[in-house]
Structures are given as C-alpha cells and as structure tokens.
Amino acid sequence: MNPEELARRAAEIGLDLTSEELTQFVRATVLARRLAAQVPRDLPLDEEPALTLRVHRRVPR
Amino acid sequence: MSDALAYLGLAAAARQIRGRELSPVELTRALIDRIDRLDPALNAFLRFTPEAALADAKAAEAEIAAGNSRGPMHGVPYALKDIIDYAGLPTTAHSKVLADNIAGADAFVAARLKAAGGVHLGKLSTHEFAIGGPSFDLPWPPARNPWNRGHFPGGSSSGSGAGLAAGFFPAALGTDTGGSVRNPASMCGIVGMKPTYGRVSRRGVVPLAQSLDHVGPMTRTVRDNAMLLGVIAGHDPADPASADEPVDDYLAAIDAGVRGLRIGALRHFYTEDCEADPEQQAAVEDALGVWRDAGAAIEDIRLPPLDVWNAPTRVIIAAEAFAVHERWLRERPGDYGMRGRERLLQGALLRAADYIQAQRQRSQLSRLMAEAMRDLDALVTVSSHDPAPRIDDDAALAHAYERQARMPFNLTGYPALVIPAGFTRALHLPLSMQIVGHPFEEATIYRIAQAYELATGWPDRHPPLE
Numbered sequence: 236m237n238p239e240e241l242a243r244r245a246a247e248i249g250l251d252l253t254s255e256e257l258t259q260f261v262r263a264t265v266l267a268r269r270l271a272a273q274v275p276r277d278l279p280l281d282e283e284p285a286l287t288l289r290v291h292r293r294v295p296r
Numbered sequence: 297m298s299d300a301l302a303y304l305g306l307a308a309a310a311r312q313i314r315g316r317e318l319s320p321v322e323l324t325r326a327l328i329d330r331i332d333r334l335d336p337a338l339n340a341f342l343r344f345t346p347e348a349a350l351a352d353a354k355a356a357e358a359e360i361a362a363g364n365s366r367g368p369m370h371g372v373p374y375a376l377k378d379i380i381d382y383a384g385l386p387t388t389a390h391s392k393v394l395a396d397n398i399a400g401a402d403a404f405v406a407a408r409l410k411a412a413g414g415v416h417l418g419k420l421s422t423h424e425f426a427i428g429g430p431s432f433d434l435p436w437p438p439a440r441n442p443w444n445r446g447h448f449p450g451g452s453s454s455g456s457g458a459g460l461a462a463g464f465f466p467a468a469l470g471t472d473t474g475g476s477v478r479n480p481a482s483m484c485g486i487v488g489m490k491p492t493y494g495r496v497s498r499r500g501v502v503p504l505a506q507s508l509d510h511v512g513p514m515t516r517t518v519r520d521n522a523m524l525l526g527v528i529a530g531h532d533p534a535d536p537a538s539a540d541e542p543v544d545d546y547l548a549a550i551d552a553g554v555r556g557l558r559i560g561a562l563r564h565f566y567t568e569d570c571e572a573d574p575e576q577q578a579a580v581e582d583a584l585g586v587w588r589d590a591g592a593a594i595e596d597i598r599l600p601p602l603d604v605w606n607a608p609t610r611v612i613i614a615a616e617a618f619a620v621h622e623r624w625l626r627e628r629p630g631d632y633g634m635r636g637r638e639r640l641l642q643g644a645l646l647r648a649a650d651y652i653q654a655q656r657q658r659s660q661l662s663r664l665m666a667e668a669m670r671d672l673d674a675l676v677t678v679s680s681h682d683p684a685p686r687i688d689d690d691a692a693l694a695h696a697y698e699r700q701a702r703m704p705f706n707l708t709g710y711p712a713l714v715i716p717a718g719f720t721r722a723l724h725l726p727l728s729m730q731i732v733g734h735p736f737e738e739a740t741i742y743r744i745a746q747a748y749e750l751a752t753g754w755p756d757r758h759p760p761l762e
Binding site for chain 2: 248249250256262267273274285286288
C-alpha cells in the first residue's frame with residue numbers, strides 16, 4: 236500500500252489525522268506490517284490461539 | 297538527611313518500625329524533604345502528596361504504638377506508577393488525554409497497600425499510557441536517570457525506577473506489558489519483578505494490552521521485592537486473568553542458597569540473536585560463575601531466536617493497545633504525544649488474522665518454553681542489551697528500544713526478575729540481568745537472586761546526587 240492509499244484507509248477507519256500525524260501513521264503501519272509478516276502462517280491446524288493466557292503451576296519433579 | 301535513612305530498605309524499615317526504633321513520621325518527613333530537594337531535577341513524581349503521606353504516617357504510628365501492627369508495609373512509604381488508581385487522585389497515564397481522570401476507587405494493589413498500612417507518597421512518571429516515551433511533548437516532563445540525569449531511566453515505569461535509585465522511597469509498583477518493570481530496573485540499577493501472569497490483579501490499572509499486562513513490585517533489594525510481592529499477590533475475581541492459586545511465602549527459603557539448583561544459561565539471546573554490550577555480557581557470565589561457585593549446576597539452553605518471540609508479542613501489543621485507544625485516537629489524536637501516538641497507531645491496520653496468528657504462535661512458543669525449562673529451576677539471560685542511552689539521543693533510544701530480552705516472558709506469562717549486576721567502567725551506569733522461573737515459582741527466583749546479591753552487594757551503591 237502506498238502512502239496515498241494508507242491515508243485513504245486511515246480516513247475510512249475514522250482517523251482524522253493532520254499531515255504530520257499521517258506521516259506517523261504510515262511509519263507505524265509499515266512497521267506493524269513488517270512485524271505481522273514475521274508471524275508464521277503455517278502453524279499446525281490444532282494450534283489454538285492463546286486469547287486468554289492460562290499458566291499453571293508445574294507438578295513438582 | 298543521611299544516605300542511611302534515604303536508602304533504608306523495606307525490610308529494614310519494617311523491622312525498625314516494629315521495634316519502635318524508627319518512627320514512620322520521622323521516616324516519611326525525611327523522604328519528603330529529600331524528594332522536595334532532589335526531584336525537581338529527576339521528575340520521578342507526577343503528583344507528590346506529602347500532606348496525605350504525613351497523615352497516613354501519623355495514623356500508622358498511632359496504631360503501632362497501640363500494639364496493632366498490620367505487617368511489613370505498616371508505616372513504610374511507597375509510590376505508584378500513574379496508571380494505577382488511587383481513590384481521589386488523578387490517574388493520568390502521563391497523558392493529556394486523561395489529565396482530569398480522577399480515580400473513583402483504589403486499584404486492587406492500591407487497596408492491598410492501603411490495608412497493609414503503607415504510606416502513599418504520590419503518583420509516578422511513566423511513558424504515556426505505558427508505551428509512548430520518553431517524551432518531551434507531554435504535560436509533564438519525563439523522569440531522568442539518577443545515575444546520570446542526561447540518561448534514560450528506562451520505561452515505562454520510569455518514575456518508579458528513578459525514585460528508588462534516588463532514595464525517595466523503598467518500594468514502588470510498576471506495570472509490565474513488554475518489559476516496563478524490568479527496563480527501568482535495568483537502567484536504574486534496582487530490582488523489578490514481573491510476576492507470573494495472573495499472580496497480581498490488574499483491576500484499576502489503565503490497560504495497555506490486556507493479554508500481556510502485569511503489575512509488579514519494584515525495590516532496591518531482592519528481600520524487599522519478595523516482601524512487597526507478598527503484600528500485593530493474590531486472587532481477585534474481578535480481574536478475569538487473576539489466578540486462583542495459593543500465594544507462597546516468598547521469604548521462607550530466600551536465604552537457602554543455590555546448592556543443588558539447576559540454572560539454564562540462555563546465552564544465545566545476547567551473544568548470537570542480538571549481541572549485547574561486552575560489559576553487559578561479562579556481567580551475566582560473572583553471575584553464572586557466582587552461582588556455580590555456590591553449588592548450582594549451570595547448563596546451556598537454547599530456545600527459538602529472540603526475534604521469534606518479539607514479533608508476535610509486538611503484534612499482540614499493537615492490536616490490543618489500538619483497541620483500547622481507538623476511540624481517543626479518532627476523537628483527539630492531537631492530545632497524544634508524538635511517540636505514544638506513533639506506537640499506538642501501529643495496530644490500526646493489522647488484520648484480525650495477524651492478531652490470531654500471533655496468539656496461535658504464542659501457544660506454540662509457550663509449550664517450547666515449558667519443554668526447555670522442564671529440568672531446570674530457572675534460566676538466566678540479559679534484560680537490556682545495553683546500558684542506559686542518553687535521553688536526548690533519539691537514534692540511541694530507538695536502538696536500545698529494540699535490544700531487549702524481556703518480551704518472551706510477557707508472551708508466556710513466566711515470572712522474570714531483573715537485578716543489578718554491576719556498572720559500566722566509563723560512565724558508571726548500571727548493568728543488570730534477568731532470572732526467569734516456572735509459573736508461580738517466584739520464590740525460587742528470589743532465592744537465586746538473593747544468593748547473588750549477598751555475594752556482590754550491588755544495592756549498597758547509590759548514585760551521587762548531593
């Protein structure tokens with residue numbers, strides 16, 4: 236997505252940003268997309284999302 | 297005031313107060329005087345409340361004199377990061393957005409400290425909404441590092457770290473979503489615990505990313521930290537993430553030493569994946585030697601590279617934080633500082649699938665962490681890869697922001713403690729390390745940290761402020 240397209244998308248989701256804020260938005264979005272691209276898309280089918288993280292005490296060895 | 301009173305720890309203050317050797321009013325007055333003199337150069341406090349603190353100290357003194365002690369916090373001063381509600385005071389999150397937000401009730405942790413008879417000194421600097429900082433375009437200035445006020449004190453619990461290092465109070469609370477208790481602990485040379493996810497309630501705390509948010513104790517010594525966690529830990533049905541697990545006695549085995557313990561050395565996080573400053577690397581190696589000499593078994597362990605942990609954590613923070621801030625970003629984007637706005641906007645165009653994939657990877661990585669730690673009592677790695685950068689050097693700040701090994705333990709919910717590990721030779725800035733334990737086994741972490749602290753005595757060093 237180019238900066239013009241990103242500006243249009245910002246307006247679409249209700250973000251009314253000044254030009255300086257739009258520049259930040261573009262930078263932020265590029266970074267977020269770069270991070271998201273690092274997350275694997277080929278996880279096993281039975282890998283469920285940890286939407287509510289539950290951690291448990293281990294059984295003593 | 298002598299350093300002895302400024303740097304009196306929680307455990308020592310509790311002992312002296314209980315033995316009627318120290319008056320809570322005398323201690324509180326001494327700290328108020330010190331904050332008055334020194335905080336204008338450090339900005340640890342956003343809102344300092346000395347009159348209320350003195351009233352609390354007098355009440356504590358009267359109760360103790362009548363033989364009604366409420367435990368180790370009774371009459372002991374502390375302060376709260378300003379995203380934690382304290383009834384009647386503003387919770388600003390260091391932002392113009394919440395400048396007039398008066399807390400109607402205490403956060404769970406504030407209520408615990410109040411019930412324990414603690415003396416609340418005020419609300420502490422943070423990064424805007426615990427993510428946007430250090431920033432010079434907010435209604436209040438950023439906190440400075442007491443070891444060198446030209447340097448960054450870490451964040452986002454900046455005032456908590458700076459105030460402890462400056463001898464303003466012996467105990468404070470911070471919060472940690474991607475490392476915000478442990479970063480200021482590293483930069484300021486103090487002790488900061490991110491407990492197990494669910495160990496300490498977040499009710500009444502401004503959220504950043506709920507599935508990663510933790511509240512944690514910050515102190516100058518390991519023993520003090522263990523005492524403070526004992527006060528704030530516990531089940532709270534009003535926090536959906538709160539764990540209904542018994543709270544251990546964190547002091548019971550703190551002096552038991554490390555003989556027979558198995559400690560994993562997680563070196564590749566700071567030697568291969570992201571090479572740490574040589575002095576920082578050497579500090580961790582020295583610590584491993586201290587534990588080995590004391591009878592612990594040190595074993596190299598490997599996990600997926602650091603980036604593999606950081607990417608999903610940052611995607612989750614971006615998505616969840618944007619959800620919290622969406623309305624304000626639409627209605628009043630100009631009320632945010634530049635750094636906070638830019639970081640919060642990262643989540644605006646993430647897709648639902650990006651977020652869910654990150655949460656699925658989180659499940660996978662949590663299992664790998666459990667497998668790697670199965671035969672270990674704890675693992676050790678760096679917290680920050682570098683000592684504190686200058687606070688006015690944007691490039692150095694951005695560089696340091698990326699170079700840290702704290703997020704894996706937010707992602708998995710494992711408890712992680714940062715302790716001081718010496719100083720750099722040239723600028724005498726703090727070095728640190730991180731000790732990670734099994735879920736709900738904070739007591740083992742404290743035991744390992746205590747053995748190192750007793751062997752090295754780093755908390756006895758204080759910054760030259762006067």
